[in-house]
Amino acid sequence: xxxxxxxxxxxxRENVILQSNQFDTTWTNTNTTETGGQTGxxxxxxxxxxxKSADFGRITQSVTNSGVQTFSVYAKAGTLNYMRLRVxxxxxxxxxxxFTDGSVPNNDGFSASMESVGGGWYRCSYTFNSNITxxxxxxxxxxxxxxxGSGNILIQDAQLEQGLAASP
Numbered sequence: 001x002x003x004x005x006x007x008x009x010x011x012x013r014e015n016v017i018l019q020s021n022q023f024d025t026t027w028t029n030t031n032t033t034e035t036g037g038q039t040g041x042x043x044x045x046x047x048x049x050x051x052k053s054a055d056f057g058r059i060t061q062s063v064t065n066s067g068v069q070t071f072s073v074y075a076k077a078g079t080l081n082y083m084r085l086r087v088x089x090x091x092x093x094x095x096x097x098x099f100t101d102g103s104v105p106n107n108d109g110f111s112a113s114m115e116s117v118g119g120g121w122y123r124c125s126y127t128f129n130s131n132i133t134x135x136x137x138x139x140x141x142x143x144x145x146x147x148x149g150s151g152n153i154l155i156q157d158a159q160l161e162q163g164l165a166a167s168p
Contacts, residue, residue, distance in 0.1 A: 023155065032059055034050055041076070049078060052151060058146070066131040068163060074117065077100070084137075087135055088134040093108035099122065112127070
């Protein structure tokens with residue numbers, strides 16, 4: 001915690017994902033390829049093309065965290081218009097994000113949102129209350145399915161932190 005300029009106690013924020021924008025390191029891929037050097041939401045070449053080559057293609061990172069948390073990532077449609085974020089642990093749940101209209105067509109009953117940041121990019125956030133051991137990002141073929149053998153999306157800057165909202 002810290003004291004802000006107004007003299008109020010402010011909780012510190014921490015991203016517990018390792019290499020949160022280096023998706024070919026501490027992330028494990030299952031039927032995916034990760035290609036860096038793509039133009040990101042910030043105009044820099046630090047986004048990643050996440051392509052899948054089989055049903056249920058995804059990248060995964062092991063984490064140990066509990067309580068109210070928000071998992072977020074900047075993302076954009078590639079050849080696929082949907083993405084799924086999922087968490088595993090006490091809770092095995094997730095939600096889908098639709099890049100065609102900025103909606104969350106299917107979510108497991110917790111809070112999820114999409115914030116447009118321009119150029120077709122969105123900050124996709126999923127908030128839940130659980131003990132978790134893993135986070136996953138799936139390129140998705142529809143708003144309710146991760147089956148389908150091919151396609152890609154763009155991703156950048158994944159984050160998992162305590163609290164009800166994703167911070168900068």
